[in-house]
Amino acid sequence: MSTATQTIDNPADPTAGLPTSIRVSDVSLYYGAAQALKSIHMEVPQKKVTAFIGPSGCGKSTLLRCFNRMNDLIDNVRITGLIELEGQDIHAPEVNVAQLRRRVGMVFQRPNPFPKSIFENVAYGMRIQGGIPRSELEDRVEWSLKMAALWEEVKDRLKETALGLSGGQQQRLVIARAVAVQPSVLLLDEPASALDPISTLKIEELIHQLKDNYTIAIVTHNMQQAARVSDFTAFLYLGELIEFGATQQIFTNPKKKRTEDYITGRYG
């Protein structure tokens, strides 16, 4: 377990006793000269939902994208510090980025299905891996769609284009697509912000079900959502991790003034 840091004002480690999925030690990130993350220390526990909250531009999405090295795609990004996934440094030279991203799935803010059929969307990741026989492919597509609570709605039109689905259905399809490659971690980057309230509710129910099998990290703007779905909450502000603790504690008894100000709606 990591030592206590200046940024977490909680001498008792909030995730103490829980197995760690992702450990972040002293991670800083720079876009060119601008520093976007400032020496972050935290541990994302296994098979729990961890929410990242904070005002726009605080670096919560950037931190999430560090976990599957999505930031590699952006020019001029520099990361220092150590990120470990189940004990392994994800920036180690022997790590295959594609393999890493199979273990750390990601769902984005806006649904981004491919212009293919529903079936092919879910099968995409498996086809990339290759070597999966047709029958198993079909089973896993069905299983994934059931995991994403979409099976009943689409089972009769798997061959139709995914672009014909509603926004909420598309987002659940994208979750099914991510689940289909059987990752251990799911990163959700504001998964419900582009959806209507009913679709949002469905996504939240889904997150509840998925946490039995997956470690989930979710970025959200919506504090009620964070309170409803997460077990742990991290509050970031201007690239710093201000407070990290059990959701219950963060929302009822925040230790930091800035956390309290944010949660009570004084800024952000």
Added chain:
Amino acid sequence: MTGQESPGMRSWFRSGEPWVWMNAAAVALSILAVVGILSLIAINGFAHFWPRDVAQLEVTAGDHAGTLLGEVVDSDSLDRQRYIEATGDESLPADVAMISRLLVKTGNRRLNPPDFRWVFEQHIANTSWPNDVIAIERTEWGNAYGFIEAVTTREGTVTGEASFEALIAEIEAAEALREEIVTLQRGSLQSINASLERLRLEDRRIELDLTLDEDARVAALSDTQSRRQTLQAEYATEENRLRELAGGFEGRSITLRLADGRTEELPLITIVRAWQPNALSTAGKLAHYARSVWLFLSEDPREANTEGGIFPALFGTVLMVLLMSVLVTPFGVIAALYLREYAKQGPFVRLIRIAVNNLAGVPSIVYGVFGLGFFVYFLGGSIDQLFFPEALPAPTFGTPGLMWASLTLALLTVPVVIVSTEEGLTRIPRSVREGSLALGATKAETLFRVILPMASPAILTGVILAVARAAGEVAPLMLVGVVKLAPTLPLDGVFPFLHLDRKFMHLGFHIYDVGFQSPNVEAARPLVYATTLLLVFIIVMLNLTAIMLRSRLEQRYRGVEG
């Protein structure tokens, strides 16, 4: 404009209405120009195949005095002054200001040239349309007009009423015979010839091969010699069959009585078809018309391209454009992928992009010169030395041909494909790329499985533009492979089937050749219209096919872009 109207005018100008009217006028003018030129081409092109009636004219004065038989193809009028200059005839009544004249296609170029004559209407004493006049399309010397004197068949000579039916039957028999001859020539004779040529080259290769010792060389040569003898024997048999078939035409002819009373004997072998234009019903004329169009599309050209069909040019154009598309698409797409997806964006890539855009503006003849210098002489010459040394000094690829023409045009059109593919790639939202990468796909897998299919409508747009430009291009082709006459198609039944080294014909060049290099301007003019019409039609068809394909793809990917 008075002072009172001025404020009204000013506010009218301010309202922007005049600009709307000007825009509308500009659009109307453009549409009118396009419709006008298309209808001019279409009317003249379609009219060429209609069987006109043949008039018998009694001309009493002028250069062409006597009896004329022919189609009236054109008319115009001269003013008095030019009439007097042209004829020296001062006897014209003073009140006649304009004199009209007719252009008569009299045919019979061999016995009675010229085959087109201008006749002043006032010199014509009498015009009649005899029902039994006959028009004959011949393999040489153009059309003939006259009356049947006699038809000489194998069974005997037919005259009078039954002679036209006899002639038609004879022509049908001749057609069957001709077809057999062509099948023989293009079939076994051509393949035996190709085999003999291969043997000759093999001999040459054996002679040039320094690794062979004397015994092996003699053995190899005697082997090719024996194979050659077999082939030559086969050739002799086939040639005999050909001679037998050609003998089928012997002693069969038609005797034609011309307008001036002379007779001419036309051998059956020279007759393509015959019809009685004045006796044809409308349905008969339509049938004749359809057959004329078909012959135009399917036959080889004759008589320095002024007669017959344009099939080799049609075939060459389409094949060349298809080959060009096959070459330009992967080339342009790969270049665009590199520029957009892999190259580090910076001033150097920007410079390259500007250069690519400017390449599209280089005059096409420059590409022709480059193609001749680089592809034909350098690349083709090297290929010959490496792979076909036995054929030298006769070049195989070191001479203009289909492949070099397609490559040159691919080079000419590749900027268009690069630019539109790049545009398509930039339009694909980042979220889709990230979605694929987040599932563990590599960049290449993302490109091939998601990005390229999504960019395919844009790629097709580029190909459409490339095809439109390539199909109409003539200047560079004259340097790298197009010739005036090449009845041997670049695609046939002899290995390797697609002969990329052959020269070919092209509709664009055909138009230039027929229109401006032809010895017989009057005969060639309608063919220019017909060929132009066909070229326009082909370009439209090629484009429509690609556009339909694109709209299907767009439908599939709709809702993702933007």
